[in-house]
Structures are given as C-alpha cells and as structure tokens.
Amino acid sequence: MWKWLHPYAKTQNAYQLCERLLPWFVVSAFISFTLGMVWGLLFAPSDYQQGDSFRIIYIHVPSAILSMGAYSAMAISAFIGLVWQVRTAFMAMIALAPIGAVVTFIALFTGAAWGKPMWGTWWVWDARLTSELILLFLYLGVISLYASFEDKQQAGKAAGVMAIVGVVNLPIIHFSVEWWNTLHQGASITKFDKPSVAPDMLWPLLISILGLALVMAAIFIRRLQNEILRREIHRPWVQALVAEAKGK
Amino acid sequence: MQFESFSAFVDMGGYGFYVWLSFGVSLLALGILAFDAVRQKKVLFNAVEKEQARKIRIKAAKTSATSQVKSSYSETQASPRNEEMKQ
Numbered sequence A: 001m002w003k004w005l006h007p008y009a010k011t012q013n014a015y016q017l018c019e020r021l022l023p024w025f026v027v028s029a030f031i032s033f034t035l036g037m038v039w040g041l042l043f044a045p046s047d048y049q050q051g052d053s054f055r056i057i058y059i060h061v062p063s064a065i066l067s068m069g070a071y072s073a074m075a076i077s078a079f080i081g082l083v084w085q086v087r088t089a090f091m092a093m094i095a096l097a098p099i100g101a102v103v104t105f106i107a108l109f110t111g112a113a114w115g116k117p118m119w120g121t122w123w124v125w126d127a128r129l130t131s132e133l134i135l136l137f138l139y140l141g142v143i144s145l146y147a148s149f150e151d152k153q154q155a156g157k158a159a160g161v162m163a164i165v166g167v168v169n170l171p172i173i174h175f176s177v178e179w180w181n182t183l184h185q186g187a188s189i190t191k192f193d194k195p196s197v198a199p200d201m202l203w204p205l206l207i208s209i210l211g212l213a214l215v216m217a218a219i220f221i222r223r224l225q226n227e228i229l230r231r232e233i234h235r236p237w238v239q240a241l242v243a244e245a246k247g248k
Numbered sequence B: 001m002q003f004e005s006f007s008a009f010v011d012m013g014g015y016g017f018y019v020w021l022s023f024g025v026s027l028l029a030l031g032i033l034a035f036d037a038v039r040q041k042k043v044l045f046n047a048v049e050k051e052q053a054r055k056i057r058i059k060a061a062k063t064s065a066t067s068q069v070k071s072s073y074s075e076t077q078a079s080p081r082n083e084e085m086k087q
Helices: A002-009 A011-043 A052-084 A086-118 A128-145 A154-181 A199-231 A236-247 B006-014 B016-086
Strands: none
Touching: A002 A011, A011 A052, A011 A086, A011 A199, A011 B016, A052 A086, A052 A128, A052 A154, A052 A199, A052 B006, A052 B016, A086 A128, A086 A154, A086 A199, A086 B006, A086 B016, A128 A154, A199 B016, A236 B016, B006 B016
16 A cells, blocks of 8 residues: 555656546535535424524534544655655645635534524533634634745655644544533434434434535645646646646 | 435425435545646646746846857957057
8 A cells, every 4th residue: 555655755746636626516516515505404394392403513513523534634744754655645634624614614603503592602611612613723723834934845754743743633522521520412423323313314414524624635646646736846746747738 | 316306405404404415524525635636737737837037037037148248348358458559
C-alpha cells in the first residue's frame, strides 16, 4: 500500500489525482446532498413532539458530526506531515481547516436556531455547546497560526502541532452529553446496535450526512489544488500547466 | 410528501423562520466556501499567466536592446575597419 501511496506525496501527482477525482465528487455530492435535503424537508414525517422544527436535524447533525470528522482528518494530515516530513500533508491540513471552521459554524448556528423554539434560548453555556465552540476556535487557531508564518514549512509544523493537541477536544465533545448535565440530548445514531431514530427519519439523515461529507470532500479537493498551486507556483510543471490551459 | 400546500411547506408548522434561517445560512456558508475555492484557482492561474507574460516581455526587451547595441556597435566599429580592410 505504501508503495502505491507514496507517489502522491509529490505535489504534481497529488494535483493530477485531484483533477481526476474532482468531477466525480462534484456530481455525487450534488446528487446526494440535494436528495438528503429534499427528503428531509419534504418527505420525512414530522416529529410528534417537535413538529416540523425537527427538520433542522438534517443540516445540524451532519454538520456537527462532520465538524469532528474534518478535525480528525486535519489532525491526521498534520501527524503525517510532522512524522514523515510530507509537505503535501501540510497542504491538505490547511486546505481542510477553513472547511472545518465553516461546518462547525453551521453546526453552532443551526443548533442555536433549533434551540430557540425548543429550549427557549439561542445559547446556553453548557458542555456540548461550549466544547463545540472551542472546536471552532481551534480551527481558527490553526488557520491564523499558519497564516502568521512567512515560511510555510515552519507554518505547517506549528499549526500541525496545534491541530494534534486539539484532538483532545474531540472525545470531550462526544461524551459531553454523558459526563455533564446538559440541555443537549444524548447520541441517537451513533448507538449502532439500536439507533433511537425511526427508519423514516434515519434514512434521509444518513443520506444528508453522506451528502455533506461529499460536498466537503469536493471543496477540499479544489482547495488542496489551490494550495499546491500557491506553494509550487514557480515550478516548471505549474508553468506548463497554466501555459497549456491558457493556450486553449 | 408531508405538506398539503406550498404555503404549509414554507410555514413548517409555525417553525418556518427557524427552519429556513438554518437552511439558508448553511447553504449560503457552503456556497461562499465553494465559490471561493473555484475563484481562487482562477486567480492563481491568472497570476501565473501574468508572471509568464512579464518574463516574455523582459526577455523580448533584453534581446531587442542587445541586438540594438550590437548593431550600433557593429556599425560604428565596422566602418573604419572596413575602410582599413579595403586599403
């Protein structure tokens, strides 16, 4: 596997792989995201307690899960970059950070807009909400730390260490609803043995999660390409690439 | 289909404001992110193109300048020498 994977540490190969993958991801992201949203908003039955306000779940839960998923991916990239000195891994890390930050913001915002009609308040300083807010600050910290170094290799190392240290927040977010008393409800779908969501509601939710994941992946692929271009702008292969694209 | 009319769909059982606020802001945020990713690539490509055009201009200016110098040099040098050579 390593032999197969190793060539993609080279930026040119990674860029070309992105170029090949991007259309597939864009198409599948568009289809699954639209399907998830339409199914959730139009066809899923309304909740017997929360009425139609529960439909926020189809954007809130995917964004909350994937805000943590994106953080894990970012931290793994940082780890690969630090341990094996792979420049491309740092580029992947910084391509992911703003996506994760936006998705975390969406999780917080939709949570607030759901909390207002159901809990009677936009925000409470309880464990789940506060730890998710800290996740947003960790993303912003990684982005600004990376931006503050002129030497991007140094920047990758510094931001990478911060990303890895921040992983400690992920189990805190996940278990916050069990460790502390909170307004936020417990996990519903990560109990795989017996999910406590009706299948009619669960299926559109799973598709929404897949859809948002693919949307994020497509944006990530494009952002990784941009980061590679930005760092390798004087390399002959980039010059040739642009000359070819502009010559057409 | 869970809703009987379009207005019922918009109303979301009285929770329309919260539901559409959530979905609107989320789609807007993702849209900005996607749009920025697409735009950045164009910006970078244009920057590379500009740099290439600049290099070509510099090279062209240099070669024309050197050829001018060379030609003026050969003109000034050539004439007396040629005279000498003839003699």
